[in-house]
Amino acid sequence: MSQPLIEMKNVSFQYEYTQVLKNISLKVEEGDFLAILGPNGSGKSTLLKILLGLLKPMSGEVKLFGQSNETFAHREWIGYVSQKSNAFNSGFPATVEEVVKSGLTKKIGLFKRMPKDAKILAKEALASVGMEDFSSRNIGQLSGGQQQRVFIARALISNPKILILDEPTVGIDHENVQSFYDMLAKLNEEQNKTIILVTHDVDTVSNRISHVACLNQTIHFHGFKEEFESISQTELENWYGHAVRKIH
Numbered sequence: 074m075s076q077p078l079i080e081m082k083n084v085s086f087q088y089e090y091t092q093v094l095k096n097i098s099l100k101v102e103e104g105d106f107l108a109i110l111g112p113n114g115s116g117k118s119t120l121l122k123i124l125l126g127l128l129k130p131m132s133g134e135v136k137l138f139g140q141s142n143e144t145f146a147h148r149e150w151i152g153y154v155s156q157k158s159n160a161f162n163s164g165f166p167a168t169v170e171e172v173v174k175s176g177l178t179k180k181i182g183l184f185k186r187m188p189k190d191a192k193i194l195a196k197e198a199l200a201s202v203g204m205e206d207f208s209s210r211n212i213g214q215l216s217g218g219q220q221q222r223v224f225i226a227r228a229l230i231s232n233p234k235i236l237i238l239d240e241p242t243v244g245i246d247h248e249n250v251q252s253f254y255d256m257l258a259k260l261n262e263e264q265n266k267t268i269i270l271v272t273h274d275v276d277t278v279s280n281r282i283s284h285v286a287c288l289n290q291t292i293h294f295h296g297f298k299e300e301f302e303s304i305s306q307t308e309l310e311n312w313y314g315h316a317v318r319k320i321h
């Protein structure tokens with residue numbers, strides 16, 4: 074079997090006085106489409122920040138593509154869309170194409186010239202999220218869901234192997250959540266992107282994902298979507314510490 078793209082072993086983390094993650098062990102294999110579920114404050118964003126190398130765990134080990142996270146030199150292999158990236162107001166002076174192209178700075182450096190094919194790359198990235206007709210539109214004039222897609226295109230322009238999304242369905246109308254997941258599933262299946270997304274809402278877990286991890290300081294469950302579906306409501310609520318609605 075090939076090596077996991079992400080491997081966390083016994084990772085613990087605390088902010089000053091708050092213990093947030095305890096002994097987290099988690100493997101993500103190439104091609105996985107993983108949803109990390111957990112209530113507010115359960116440590117989901119913190120876990121992502123550790124994977125992105127933005128926070129250093131107090132103990133434990135994190136490996137990316139078989140290399141230690143501390144010395145990992147290919148950050149461009151990991152595309153990230155943060156929680157509040159789709160919060161532009163309508164006057165923000167940038168076109169969709171400009172926003173997507175700005176995703177190349179990670180690869181080429183902040184003050185280098187854009188490559189000649191940047192326009193083509195932006196077009197391709199926008200096409201893969203179904204937004205090719207919006208390139209000259211002002212980013213602030215798009216809906217929350219459309220902005221979210223543009224930010225995914227911005228992450229995709231540097232051709233990452235893994236896409237990490239923090240609560241991507243927040244701000245998307247209920248009717249459009251399924252087509253958003255369909256778009257992600259296409260990236261997963263047709264472009265072989267490994268996808269990790271965080272959500273605190275059990276309702277939003279779609280039938281398009283392959284794996285689920287339930288986090289509340291520790292990992293309470295990690296396995297295939299089908300195994301997750303066989304967990305009882307009571308068991309799930311015990312982990313969460315409050316009532317949850319589980320919809321298949």
Ligand SMILES: Nc1ncnc2c1ncn2[C@@H]1O[C@H](COP(=O)(O)OP(=O)(O)OP(=O)(O)O)[C@@H](O)[C@H]1O
Binds near residue numbers: 114
């Ligand atoms: N910079 C920080 N300094 C101190 N405490 C923090 C900091 N960031 C987060 N925390 C605390 O760490 C805990 C976990 O936060 P985190 O943002 O990882 O949770 P989350 O599961 O992503 O929550 P949500 O679903 O609300 O986004 C919370 O108790 C939070 O208050």
